[in-house]
Amino acid sequence: MKEKILHKDDKQRSGSETGSLILYNDDINTFEHVIKSLVEVCGHDSVQAEQCAMIVHFKGSCEVRIGVVEVLNAMSRSLNAKGLNSKVESV
Numbered sequence: 001m002k003e004k005i006l007h008k009d010d011k012q013r014s015g016s017e018t019g020s021l022i023l024y025n026d027d028i029n030t031f032e033h034v035i036k037s038l039v040e041v042c043g044h045d046s047v048q049a050e051q052c053a054m055i056v057h058f059k060g061s062c063e064v065r066i067g068v069v070e071v072l073n074a075m076s077r078s079l080n081a082k083g084l085n086s087k088v089e090s091v
Contacts, residue, residue: 017090019069021076023052024061024085031057034084038064041078066091 021042023034031053038049042065055062064086065072072088079086 017069019072019088019090020063021065021072021086021088022061023056023064023079025056026085029083037079037082037084041075
């Protein structure tokens with residue numbers, strides 16, 4: 001089977017808009033809670049989740065996932081329900 005190469009125009013035609021899930025820092029949640037939430041909601045492994053938590057802590061925000069906007073919106077709602085501050089930005 002021959003590989004199909006995707007171009008930017010192909011994504012637009014397919015109707016799947018790509019976006020970024022951004023997690024923002026707060027003074028409320030513990031590192032453990034943020035790490036556990038990223039593992040549960042975003043499918044990160046513990047090392048990746050810890051690295052994202054550190055970036056959020058020191059830089060104020062971190063892109064924690066890239067993908068289809070509809071999926072990212074569901075993940076953002078789940079993170080927000082856990083008390084974290086996140087939003088989806090279109091790419």
